[in-house]
Amino acid sequence: MLDQNPRNNHPLNQNLLNQALESGHALWLEYDDLHYVRFVDNYHGICRGTAVFDDLVVYGYPSIGRVLSLQSGLSSQFQAPFWMEEKVDGFNVRIFKLNNRILALSRGGFICPFTTDRITDFIDAGVFEHQPSSVLCGEVVGPDNPYMDGEVPYIKEDIQFFVFDIGAINETRLAAYSEKAALIDQYQLPSVPRFGRFEMKDLSQIRDILLQLNEDYREGVIFKEDSRRDHRAKYTTANINIADIQSGANTMFDLPPEYFINRLARLALFMDDHDIANTQALQQQLGNAYMEGLLFAVRQLHAHHKVFRTFRCRFHERENAVKLLARLNEAGNHVQITMHDLSLDSSGYWLLEFDKVFAKSSGTLSSSLKGSLLFD
Amino acid sequence: MLDQNPRNNHPLNQNLLNQALESGHALWLEYDDLHYVRFVDNYHGICRGTAVFDDLVVYGYPSIGRVLSLQSGLSSQFQAPFWMEEKVDGFNVRIFKLNNRILALSRGGFICPFTTDRITDFIDAGVFEHQPSSVLCGEVVGPDNPYMDGEVPYIKEDIQFFVFDIGAINETRLAAYSEKAALIDQYQLPSVPRFGRFEMKDLSQIRDILLQLNEDYREGVIFKEDSRRDHRAKYTTANINIADIQSGANTMFDLPPEYFINRLARLALFMDDHDIANTQALQQQLGNAYMEGLLFAVRQLHAHHKVFRTFRCRFHERENAVKLLARLNEAGNHVQITMHDLSLDSSGYWLLEFDKVFAKSSGTLSSSLKGSLLFD
Numbered sequence: 133m134l135d136q137n138p139r140n141n142h143p144l145n146q147n148l149l150n151q152a153l154e155s156g157h158a159l160w161l162e163y164d165d166l167h168y169v170r171f172v173d174n175y176h177g178i179c180r181g182t183a184v185f186d187d188l189v190v191y192g193y194p195s196i197g198r199v200l201s202l203q204s205g206l207s208s209q210f211q212a213p214f215w216m217e218e219k220v221d222g223f224n225v226r227i228f229k230l231n232n233r234i235l236a237l238s239r240g241g242f243i244c245p246f247t248t249d250r251i252t253d254f255i256d257a258g259v260f261e262h263q264p265s266s267v268l269c270g271e272v273v274g275p276d277n278p279y280m281d282g283e284v285p286y287i288k289e290d291i292q293f294f295v296f297d298i299g300a301i302n303e304t305r306l307a308a309y310s311e312k313a314a315l316i317d318q319y320q321l322p323s324v325p326r327f328g329r330f331e332m333k334d335l336s337q338i339r340d341i342l343l344q345l346n347e348d349y350r351e352g353v354i355f356k357e358d359s360r361r362d363h364r365a366k367y368t369t370a371n372i373n374i375a376d377i378q379s380g381a382n383t384m385f386d387l388p389p390e391y392f393i394n395r396l397a398r399l400a401l402f403m404d405d406h407d408i409a410n411t412q413a414l415q416q417q418l419g420n421a422y423m424e425g426l427l428f429a430v431r432q433l434h435a436h437h438k439v440f441r442t443f444r445c446r447f448h449e450r451e452n453a454v455k456l457l458a459r460l461n462e463a464g465n466h467v468q469i470t471m472h473d474l475s476l477d478s479s480g481y482w483l484l485e486f487d488k489v490f491a492k493s494s495g496t497l498s499s500s501l502k503g504s505l506l507f508d
Numbered sequence: 509m510l511d512q513n514p515r516n517n518h519p520l521n522q523n524l525l526n527q528a529l530e531s532g533h534a535l536w537l538e539y540d541d542l543h544y545v546r547f548v549d550n551y552h553g554i555c556r557g558t559a560v561f562d563d564l565v566v567y568g569y570p571s572i573g574r575v576l577s578l579q580s581g582l583s584s585q586f587q588a589p590f591w592m593e594e595k596v597d598g599f600n601v602r603i604f605k606l607n608n609r610i611l612a613l614s615r616g617g618f619i620c621p622f623t624t625d626r627i628t629d630f631i632d633a634g635v636f637e638h639q640p641s642s643v644l645c646g647e648v649v650g651p652d653n654p655y656m657d658g659e660v661p662y663i664k665e666d667i668q669f670f671v672f673d674i675g676a677i678n679e680t681r682l683a684a685y686s687e688k689a690a691l692i693d694q695y696q697l698p699s700v701p702r703f704g705r706f707e708m709k710d711l712s713q714i715r716d717i718l719l720q721l722n723e724d725y726r727e728g729v730i731f732k733e734d735s736r737r738d739h740r741a742k743y744t745t746a747n748i749n750i751a752d753i754q755s756g757a758n759t760m761f762d763l764p765p766e767y768f769i770n771r772l773a774r775l776a777l778f779m780d781d782h783d784i785a786n787t788q789a790l791q792q793q794l795g796n797a798y799m800e801g802l803l804f805a806v807r808q809l810h811a812h813h814k815v816f817r818t819f820r821c822r823f824h825e826r827e828n829a830v831k832l833l834a835r836l837n838e839a840g841n842h843v844q845i846t847m848h849d850l851s852l853d854s855s856g857y858w859l860l861e862f863d864k865v866f867a868k869s870s871g872t873l874s875s876s877l878k879g880s881l882l883f884d
Contacts, residue, residue, distance in 0.1 A: 197881030204879030365881060384772065389765030394884050396760065400802040401876055410803055415795030416788050423786045423794065426776040500777055503580030505573030505741060508770055 134187055141305045143177050144189050152178065163243040163455075166230075170241030179304075181241035190228055190237055191304045193269050193297070196354060196364045200401040202339065205365060207332055212359040215309050216338065218325040219366055220294050221284055221351040222273030227251055228301060229260040245455035246278050247293075249447045254293035259319040266315075269297035269306070271324065278445045278456055278484075281379040285349050290446060294324040296354070309356060329358060343406060346371050370402040374421045381425025383439060385492040386466055429493060433501060439493040442472070446481035450474065453484040466491040510563055517681045519553050520565050528554065539619040539831075542606075546617030555680075557617035566604055566613055567680045569645050569673070572730060572740045576777040578715065581741060583708055588735040591685050592714065594701040595742055596670050597660055597727040598649030603627055604677060605636040621831035622654050623669075625823045630669035635695040642691075645673035645682070647700065652821045654832055654860075657755040661725050666822060670700040672730070685732060705734060719782060722747050746778040750797045757801025759815060761869040762842055805869060809877060815869040818848070822857035826850065829860040842867040 134146040149169065152158035157175040161168055169184040171192060179192030199205025206214075224239040225247050234257060236247035259266060273284055274291030298307040298315050307315065316323045327341055345352065352368030373395040380387050380395075399418070403410065429439045447453045453474050460469045472485040500506065510522040525545065528534035533551040537544055545560040547568060555568030575581025582590075600615040601623050610633060612623035635642060649660055650667030674683040674691050683691065692699045703717055721728065728744030749771040756763050756771075775794070779786065805815045823829045829850050836845045848861040876882065 195883055197883050199879055199881060200876035201879055204877060205881075206879070208879035209881060381772070384769055389769050390884070392768060393760055393765050396757070396798055396802060397873065397876065400799065400806055401873075403799075403803070404806045410796075410799045412792050412796075415799055416792040417795065418798060419791030419794030419796070420786075420788075422772055423776065423779075423791055426772060427779070427786055430776055430780050497773065497777075500576035500773065501580060501780075503575055503577055503582070503584035505575060505581075505585060507571055507573050508766075 134184070134189070142189070142302045143304065144182065144184070144191075148176060148178065149184060152176075158184075161242065163235075163245075166243070168243075172240075181237070181239050183237050183241045183243075185230055188230065188301050190226055190267055190301060191299065192241060193224055193226060193239060196366050199365045199367050200398055202342070202367060202405050203335060205367060206335070206338075206355065209363060209365045210332075210355065210357050211363075212357050213329050213331045214358060215329050215356045216327040216341070217296060217354050217356065218327070218345070218350065219352045219354050219368065220271045220273050220324055221372065222271040222291075222294075223277065223279050225251075225270060225272055225293075226299070227255070227268040227270065228266065229264060234260065242459065245452040245459060246445055246447070247272055249449055249452035250291065251293065255295075255321055256319055259315070259321065262319075263315070265301045265303075267299040267301060268295050268321065269299060270295040270322075276445045278443050278460065278486075281441065283375070283379070293322055295321045296324045306362070308362070309358060327353070339406065342367070342369060345369050346402070346406075349375060368398060368402075370399050370406075370408060373399040373402075374418055377418070378421035378425050381422045382429050382441065383490040383493045384426065384429070385496045386490040429497060430501075433494065433497050437494075437498060438489050439497065440470075440487040440489045442485065442487050444483060444485045446477070446483055448481065450482045453482050456484070457486065460486075460488075510560070510565070518565070518678050519680065520558065520560070520567075524552060524554065525560060528552075534560075537618065539611075539621075542619070544619075548616075557613070557615050559613050559617045559619075561606055564606065564677050566602055566643055566677060567675065568617060569600055569602060569615060572742050575741045575743050576774055578718070578743060578781050579711060581743060582711070582714075582731065585739060585741045586708075586731065586733050587739075588733050589705050589707045590734060591705050591732045592703040592717070593672060593730050593732065594703070594721070594726065595728045595730050595744065596647045596649050596700055597748065598647040598667075598670075599653065599655050601627075601646060601648055601669075602675070603631070603644040603646070604642065605640055610636065618835065621828040621835060622821055622823065623648055625825055625828035626667065627669065631671075631697055632695055635691070635697065638695075639691070641677045641679075643675040643677060644671050644697065645675055646671040646698075654819050654821045654836065654862075657817065659751070659755070669698055671697045672700045682738070684738070685734060703729070715782065718743070718745060721745050722778070722782075725751060744774060744778075746775050746782075746784060749775040749778075750794055753794070754797035754801050757798045758805050758817065759866040759869045760802065760805070761872045762866040805873060806877075809870070809873050813870075813874060814865050815873065816846075816863040816865045818861065818863050820859060820861045822853070822859055824857065826858045829858050832860070833862065836862075836864075 134149055136145050138145045152175050157173055158169050158171045161170055171178050171180055171182040173180045179194055181192030183190045226237045228235060234251060236244045236251050238244045271294050272291050274287040275283060276290045295316060298312045330338055346369035349371050351372045355365050357363040376395050377392060380391050432439050457469060457471060468489040470487045470489060474482060474484045477483040510525055512521050514521045528551050533549055534545050534547045537546055547554050547556055547558040549556045555570055557568030559566045601620060602613045604611060610627060612620045612627050614620045647670050648667050650663040651659060652666045671692060674688045706714055722745035725747050727748045731741050733739040752771050753768060756767050808815050833845060833847060844865040846863045846865060850858060850860045853859040
């Protein structure tokens with residue numbers, strides 16, 4: 133049962149929770165013996181992904197707006213110096229401790245069986261002994277993850293975890309930058325790369341960092357104002373858009389069509405921002421991103437009659453792999469899950485391999501290959 | 509007043525028209541002293557674009573489905589030999605005579621002031637003396653048209669008109685192929701290129717024609733079954749998709765996002781169909797199509813604070829140019845019209861020049877350039 137008196141930094145009370153449940157904006161879920169509620173969308177100031185365990189609320193991680201032009205973005209968004217951190221390209225989780233268990237919530241507010249199983253490989257659980265209310269907000273990144281096409285140039289196998297914010301149970305507020313940095317140091321937590329504190333006059337230095345990230349196919353950065361309001365903005369590189377287009381073209385009809393439009397605009401504006409020439413090499417790379425992905429899907433259809441992608445990830449406990457599959461099957465979303473293999477590997481992990489079959493891409497392309505008439 | 513008794517080939521009666529008007533599926537319009545009704549969408553078997561002038565109905569031109577794979581498309585769609593004609597890349601009009609005036613209807617059922625003004629440059633009006641109920645269905649193609657980015661390789665200036673079907677007032681039925689061909693010959697009407705009558709066994713000949721059209725950047729073909737049911741399908745070339753992407757990238761945010769997805773799929777399936785290799789040259793061409801269009805829009809914004817395209821077209825009568833501008837302004841659709849010039853040219857035509865300003869592309873890109881925060 134939640135308190136009836138909301139505070140500024142703890143706005144969810146029992147009445148609002150009841151309303152959200154009644155109107156379908158929040159739903160009951162189960163995980164093992166836990167019953168909890170997740171907010172499926174933003175509702176009366178409560179962020180999507182907020183999760184409620186009896187009287188404990190883990191608030192959702194707030195959306196960060198994007199600027200597409202660096203100089204005008206920084207000067208129009210920030211009123212004070214700002215920190216700059218790398219935005220790593222994985223999936224967002226919140227780690228917290230509940231009744232002696234360390235749990236990981238996905239951005240959407242589901243307990244993630246995969247991250248929950250693996251998280252203590254990457255953080256010292258001691259942090260929660262001294263700071264029992266902490267919520268570590270971070271990114272799980274690496275090729276062997278169950279959610280996303282996870283190619284990043286700096287992680288060749290398995291996953292890693294990087295903290296970018298620290299919050300607290302029953303608090304919407306995230307720790308100030310210096311407080312976060314101190315906790316990271318104290319508990320030797322893995323952090324996203326932090327580039328330092330900048331002002332507008334450091335623009336050329338900021339540009340240099342971004343051009344290097346672009347060359348390295350790293351996604352981009354988050355700017356965090358060094359002020360009470362802690363205003364934030366993200367800014368991403370050109371090459372990550374080409375990489376995203378290549379990965380998306382393979383399952384094109386299963387993505388919102390804005391996926392491509394938005395990335396093309398970001399690419400063009402990064403080029404405009406940094407005077408990157410529209411060379412034949414860049415054009416060829418972009419065209420290749422589309423064609424490789426699409427023609428791969430067509431070849432999959434000819435050979436297997438479906439468009440699919442194979443995922444693999446490692447678990448300590450077999451049962452967590454089973455839970456993950458159940459969770460992915462529930463999620464549905466025109467994606468079917470087919471397990472290949474779940475067996476102990478040489479290093480003592482349970483290695484899960486499964487396919488995601490993309491129903492819309494499979495259906496659209498296969499009916500075209502069969503000669504159906506389309507009215508478009 | 510329409511008849512109360514619909515026939516098979518004349519399904520619109522007064523009751524159905526009244527229903528359509530009451531429910532907003534048909535709307536009253538004016539053109540000079542004419543009052544007429546147009547169907548804004550398909551309604552109870554009446555095709556979008558159908559226009560009603562008192563008791564005379566000019567039925568809408570029916571949609572033709574598309575196949576994306578040649579062999580499977582032909583074998584699954586056709587039960588008899590079929591005619592093959594070029595699909596020219598312009599805008600669809602229907603030409604007919606009403607009370608001694610020759611009028612042109614757009615696909616949507618508006619009287620088009622531009623085509624109405626110019627149509628007798630391209631056809632001998634005599635056809636309507638002998639065949640007063642005829643409806644000539646054809647395509648207006650060429651760079652100097654008011655509606656579309658009109659680059660076709662075979663028309664360097666102004667427009668041309670090509671007939672592909674002949675219908676009749678108060679008839680949904682289109683003339684059989686042989687009947688149409690006879691009328692075209694008899695009245696020396698300009699026809700779309702006609703490639704002949706084929707069967708499945710002629711597949712390699714059909715392929716050769718399509719590969720030549722592809723090399724020439726021509727849009728594709730329409731297949732028409734030589735049978736009572738007159739079943740039809742269209743099939744388009746690879747290169748036209750790249751050309752469409754280049755033209756669309758310039759005003760990307762004003763197009764339905766499926767615009768690009770669909771063209772990419774058609775491109776990949778044409779390549780798959782005809783064993784066209786995914787060469788670096790092709791990739792570079794595709795990437796260039798996106799980047800040229802997008803970066804041109806960004807340059808327009810820097811220089812003019814808007815994304816626009818300049819159109820020009822010629823008229824015999826000045827008042828028809830004025831009517832066209834009024835018509836385009838009414839159409840709205842997030843596009844603003846700005847006239848540059850309307851003056852007599854050396855050949856005695858009124859030359860109209862105007863810009864279409866694309867509000868969504870202008871707004872989205874300019875707010876990005878100003879440093880706004882986007883939540884995407």
